[in-house]
Structures are given as structure tokens and as C-alpha cells.
Amino acid sequence: MFLLVLAAFSVYLLSLAVQRLFLSPIAKFPGPKLAALTRWYEFYYEVVLRGQFTFHVGELHKTYGPIVRINPYELHIADSEFWDTLYGVGRVDKYDYFINRQNIPRSIFATPDHNLHKLRKAPLQPLFSKKRISDFQPVIREKLAILCSKIDQFVQSGRPFALNRACTAFSGDVITTYVFGQAYDHLQSPDFKETFQEPFMAASESGHVALQFKWLYPLLESLPEWLVFKMEPRMFLILQLAKDFDAELKAIRDGTAKENLDHPTVLYELMRADLPAEEKRLGRLNEEAQLLVAAGLTTTAWALSVASFRVIRSPAMAKKLRDELAAFPEDLRWADIENLPYLNACIREGLRLSYGVTARSPRLWDRPIEYRGWTVPARTPVSLTIVDHNHNEEIFPDSHKFDPERWLSGNELNKKMDKWWFPFAKGSRSCLGVNLATAELHMCLATLFKRYDFELFETDESDVELAHDFFLPSAKLDSKGVRVKVKFAESST
Numbered sequence: 001m002f003l004l005v006l007a008a009f010s011v012y013l014l015s016l017a018v019q020r021l022f023l024s025p026i027a028k029f030p031g032p033k034l035a036a037l038t039r040w041y042e043f044y045y046e047v048v049l050r051g052q053f054t055f056h057v058g059e060l061h062k063t064y065g066p067i068v069r070i071n072p073y074e075l076h077i078a079d080s081e082f083w084d085t086l087y088g089v090g091r092v093d094k095y096d097y098f099i100n101r102q103n104i105p106r107s108i109f110a111t112p113d114h115n116l117h118k119l120r121k122a123p124l125q126p127l128f129s130k131k132r133i134s135d136f137q138p139v140i141r142e143k144l145a146i147l148c149s150k151i152d153q154f155v156q157s158g159r160p161f162a163l164n165r166a167c168t169a170f171s172g173d174v175i176t177t178y179v180f181g182q183a184y185d186h187l188q189s190p191d192f193k194e195t196f197q198e199p200f201m202a203a204s205e206s207g208h209v210a211l212q213f214k215w216l217y218p219l220l221e222s223l224p225e226w227l228v229f230k231m232e233p234r235m236f237l238i239l240q241l242a243k244d245f246d247a248e249l250k251a252i253r254d255g256t257a258k259e260n261l262d263h264p265t266v267l268y269e270l271m272r273a274d275l276p277a278e279e280k281r282l283g284r285l286n287e288e289a290q291l292l293v294a295a296g297l298t299t300t301a302w303a304l305s306v307a308s309f310r311v312i313r314s315p316a317m318a319k320k321l322r323d324e325l326a327a328f329p330e331d332l333r334w335a336d337i338e339n340l341p342y343l344n345a346c347i348r349e350g351l352r353l354s355y356g357v358t359a360r361s362p363r364l365w366d367r368p369i370e371y372r373g374w375t376v377p378a379r380t381p382v383s384l385t386i387v388d389h390n391h392n393e394e395i396f397p398d399s400h401k402f403d404p405e406r407w408l409s410g411n412e413l414n415k416k417m418d419k420w421w422f423p424f425a426k427g428s429r430s431c432l433g434v435n436l437a438t439a440e441l442h443m444c445l446a447t448l449f450k451r452y453d454f455e456l457f458e459t460d461e462s463d464v465e466l467a468h469d470f471f472l473p474s475a476k477l478d479s480k481g482v483r484v485k486v487k488f489a490e491s492s493t
Contacts, residue, residue, distance in 0.1 A: 020072045025377040031060065031069035039071050039212065046208040050477070051468035054358060054385055061388075067374055073097070074362055074381040080392045080420055082371060083384060086363055087427040091115075094429070095362035095381040101207040101471065103217040106284040107291035108432075117429065120288075123273035124432055127266055133435040136178060136263050137334055140439060143173050144447050146187045151452060154486050160457040162481035164305035165192035168297065171304070171440060172196045175296035176241075178436065179289050180248045181258065181265045184237075196241075200298050202234040205470040238290075245289045249282045266292060292433070298472050299356045300437045304444055307350025309464045309482045310402035312454045317404065321346060322489060325450040334439045337446050345404035347441045351423035352390050353402060356431075358469040360385045386423075387466065395420045450489065457483040 020037055021027060027036070035041040045053035060068045061078040070076045074095070077086070086092075096112040099105045108124065111117040126132065147170050154161050169186035172195055177183045186195045210216045220228055229236055245267070251257040252271045270285055278284075311317045324342045325332075337343060362381035369376040376382055391399040395416055396406070407414065424431035431437070448454075459482055468474040 024072065026069055026073075026075060026380055029067060029069040029075055029374070030064040035060075035071055036069050037072065042071050043208075043212050047212070051205065051208065051470045051474065054360070054387055054469040057360075057385070058388060067371060074383065075376060076360060077371065077382060077384050078388045079371075079384070080389050080395060083389065083420070083422075083426065085369065085371075086382060086384060087425065087429075090427070091366065092427070093364045093366075095364055095383075097381070098211065098362070100214065100217060101211055102203065102291070102294070103210065104287035104290050107287045109291050109295070114428070119275070120279065121428075121432070123270060123275060124266070124288075127264075127269055128432045128435055130435045133439050134334065136436075137439065137443075139177055139263060140174055140334075140443055141331065143170055143177075143183075143187060144443060146173075147444075148447065148451060150187060150192070151448075151486060155452070155488055158485065160483045160485050161191055163308055163454070163484045164301065164482040165195055165197060167304040167308070167444070168192070168195040168197045168301040170444060171301040172293075172297045174440060175293050175300075175436070178263070178296075179266045179292050180245060181263075181268075182244065182248070194237075196237055196293075196297055197301070198234045199237040200294050201470060201472060201474060202232060203238055203294075204298075204472040205468075205474075206232075207471050241293065242286060242290060245286045246282060249285055249289075253282070295431070296433050296436060299354070300433075300440050302473060303347075303350045303354040303356075303437075303441060305482050306354040306464045307346055307402075307441075307445060308448065308454070309456070309459070310349065310353070311346055311449065312456055312484065317346070318449060318453070321449045325446055328446075328450070330447075330451065332443055332446050332450070334442055338438070338442050340446075341408055342404060343442065343446055345407040347438075347445060348407050348421065348423075349402045349404050350441070350445075352396070352421070353400075353464075355386050355390060355466065355473050356423055356425070357471060358385070358387055358466065358473045359471040361425075361429075387469070389420070392420075452486050453489045454484045454486050457485050459483045 017037055021033060024036070032041070042053050045056045057068065057070055057076055058078070060070065061076075066079045067075060067077050091114045093114050094110075094112045094117070099110045099112060102110065104110055108117055108120045111120055147166060151161075151166065166187075169189065169192045172186050173183040184194075184196075186192065189195070206216070225239065228239070248257065248267055249271065252268055257268065267285065267289055270288065271280065273280070311321060320342055324340055325337070328336055360383035362383040364379050364381055366378055368378050369382065390396065393399055397413070406417065422430075424434040424437070458480070462476050463479045463482055464475055466473050467476045
């Protein structure tokens with residue numbers, strides 16, 4: 001009996017190999033045969049080597065050309081000119097293999113179907129309009145004032161601190177206040193030690209495992225909380241966040257939520273939105289809120305950290321930025337500074353070299369796609385990666401260099417960069433939070449460099465350089481962060 005089962009299993013594996021290597025609609029595309037044969041190839045780079053598949057795919061393109069088969073089902077393209085075709089406006093679905101990567105399958109980010117995504121996104125768009133975010137500025141300035149009061153303490157003590165943790169605390173308190181009217185006061189945490197930085201990065205990395213083992217999240221949800229905390233202590237804050245969202249949603253539904261807030265919250269507006277009843281179920285809205293907090297916190301904080309490190313490392317850049325800000329009062333307003341050329345250039349470089357989301361995001365078109373003589377079959381998952389694009393030397397010469405001046409030349413290359421710069425993605429699935437992120441980046445970076453003079457402390461390039469793709473970008477795993485010493489800038493004393 002055992003031999004019969006073994007023989008049957010062997011025949012199954014052989015037939016699967018034949019189908020994938022020779023009979024698949026994408027069998028003709030170049031790429032390593034082992035990748036075409038099994039997803040365990042990707043698993044090795046993502047889980048065993050911890051977030052290395054994005055870099056490996058880049059190496060595959062050097063061997064196989066601009067279009068590569070990277071697993072049994074997907075193609076990857078390394079060609080910035082194709083970005084508009086793949087991610088441009090039009091009816092395009094997301095690959096459902098990635099639906100449960102973050103365990104929020106009903107959020108807009110994870111929604112595969114184009115029409116359902118459009119339905120879910122519609123009530124959110126007005127909440128992140130430029131006017132709404134402008135009206136939210138008093139809260140952003142309030143959080144900045146708290147941030148400055150904490151940094152002032154490091155000025156007085158002379159002790160170093162992790163600026164990236166301060167940025168995470170700031171963006172975390174801003175986005176949680178906007179989403180449901182409650183800040184976790186991470187800005188008040190001693191040395192900014194309590195933030196969402198580790199929890200979200202842990203959840204992000206676990207997504208690589210969850211893609212291969214679909215039962216992982218259901219298993220974790222079936223376990224007692226104390227056991228989950230023991231297995232992964234970093235997840236405590238995320239689980240607490242989900243509980244708090246649930247309590248707030250129930251309070252809004254039951255009419256017992258706090259009133260007279262200075263601003264409308266996202267949860268309150270979503271509960272009142274014109275959506276079908278099934279779209280307003282508490283569990284789905286909870287997942288939406290988790291997405292908004294994670295997206296609005298991690299990417300903004302990392303962009304601030306990367307830009308700050310690079311400017312601090314160059315006294316000339318810091319002086320030029322401070323000189324540009326000198327004419328403005330310390331209580332900065334977004335409208336006054338959003339068009340400052342050098343500040344904008346620093347932010348653009350910070351966004352370019354922090355990447356936003358580093359993972360690929362495959363799309364499925366209902367029709368075949370033509371690419372350089374290849375015909376990609378309809379409904380084939382195809383992706384590009386922002387890391388490849390942001391280091392395209394034809395668009396961004398010396399692409400690994402943080403160079404704000406590249407945006408200020410006014411030449412033809414500058415126009416080309418403007419065309420191909422999209423840190424918040426493109427098309428119908430572009431980032432909702434662009435206005436909030438932009439406001440935070442302008443106001444926080446300007447405030448930090450107008451008020452303070454920073455000096456790097458036991459920190460180097462490797463503390464901000466992309467080393468792991470956990471969906472979110474990660475520097476080396478043993479990094480202690482962007483540590484700095486600080487004093488008041490001469491103009492602020």
C-alpha cells in the first residue's frame with residue numbers, strides 16, 4: 001500500500017513538473033527552471049534568507065533579460081517604460097495570491113477585484129483630500145510641538161537618541177488620531193522606545209511565511225492571546241490596536257462614541273458612508289483601519305528617517321535647507337512651505353531612496369499584453385518593482401546618491417525625472433494618503449532642521465540602506481537606528 005501511494009505521489013509530481021515546465025501558458029518565458037517548477041524557490045530567498053527575493057530577481061534580469069518568469073505563475077519586468085502600461089488607469093485586478101499577506105484580506109489594499117476595490121476606495125478618497133488634511137494641520141502641529149519638547153530634553157542632557165524612532169512615534173500619533181481620534185502617546189514614551197516600529201515590521205516579515213502557509217494566520221487567531229504574545233511579543237501593540245478599533249466601531253454604531261472632536265475621524269466617516277451593509281461590517285472596517293494606520297505610519301516615518309540621515313551627513317545640505325527656512329516662523333504651516341524648492345528636493349530624494357513599499361505588486365489584465373515581442377497571456381500576474389525603477393540609471397543618474405540638486409537643474413533630465421517619479425504608485429490603486437504623508441514630511445522635516453542642528457552618533461549608511469524586503473523596506477537587521485546627538489540651531493536660539 002505504501003509503495004502504491006508513493007508511486008501515485010511520484011506520478012503527480014512528475015505530471016505537475018511537466019505541466020509547469022512545458023505546458024504552462026508562460027512556459028516559453030525565460031527564467032530559472034527551478035523557479036518555474038516551485039514556489040519553494042522564492043520561499044528560500046524570502047524566508048530562509050529573510051527578504052532577499054527582490055534583489056535576486058534583479059540579478060535574474062541581468063541574466064535573462066527584461067522579462068523573467070519568477071515562479072510557476074508570475075512574470076516580472078524590469079523596464080520603467082512599461083510602468084504606465086501595467087499600472088496605468090484601466091480595469092485591472094490585483095493578484096489574489098497576495099490577498100492575505102498582512103492578514104487584512106478585506107482592506108482596499110488586499111482587494112483583488114477592480115470593481116470592489118473602486119467601491120471600497122470611493123468613501124475614503126474625500127477623507128484624504130488636500131482640504132481635509134489642511135484642516136487637520138492643528139493636530140499635526142500639536143504632535144510636532146510634543147516631538148520638539150522631547151527633543152529639547154536631549155539637547156539639555158546631551159544624550160544621543162534614535163531619530164528614526166522619534167519619526168515613527170510622530171507619524172504613529174498623527175495617523176491614529178486621524179483614523180479614530182486616539183493617539184497612543186508614543187511621543188511621550190521614554191527615548192521613544194514604545195512605537196509601532198517593531199510590531200509592524202514583525203507583521204510585515206511574517207507575510208513572507210503566510211504566503212507559503214495559508215493556514216498561519218488562522219492558526220494564530222485560534223491560539224490564546226497569551227500564547228501569541230509569548231511566541232511573538234512584538235505583536236502585542238497590533239493586537240491591542242485591533243481591539244481598540246473594534247471598541248470604537250461598536251461605540252460609533254451604538255451611538256456612544258465621543259463627540260465634539262476637533263476633526264472627523266476615518267472610522268466615524270466610514271460608518272456613515274454610503275456603502276452596502278456587508279461592506280460596513282465591523283470586522284471589515286477594522287481591517288481597513290489597520291491598513292490605514294500601517295500604511296500611514298511606516299512609510300512616512302522611514303522616508304523622514306532616510307531624508308534626515310542624508311541631510312545630517314552633509315553639513316552643506318543642512319545649511320542650505322536651514323537657510324531656505326530661515327524666513328519662516330517656527331510654527332510652520334504646510335501652505336507656506338510646500339513649494340520651497342530645496343525642501344521639496346530633499347523630500348523627493350528621501351521618498352525615492354526609502355521606496356515606500358519594496359515588494360512587487362502583480363496585476364492581472366483581462367486581455368493579452370504585448371511587451372518587446374512577447375505576448376503575455378491574459379490573466380497572467382505581471383509586476384514591476386519600485387526598487388528597480390528608482391535605481392534606473394537612465395532616469396536617475398548615480399541613483400544611489402542622495403542628491404537634492406538633481407531636482408533643481410531645470411534641464412531635460414529633470415523633466416524626465418518628474419515624469420517617472422511616482423513614490424505613491426500610479427493608477428487606480430495609487431496611495432490614498434499622499435496628502436497626509438506630504439504634509440507630515442514637509443512640516444516635520446522643516447521643523448527639525450529649522451530648530452535643531454544634528455550630529456550622527458555611531459550611525460552610518462548601512463543604517464538606512466535597503467538590505468531586506470519585508471514588503472516594507474528594512475536596513476540591516478542589527479541596526480540600532482539613526483542615532484543622533486542634537487543641539488539648537490543658531491537661528492533658533
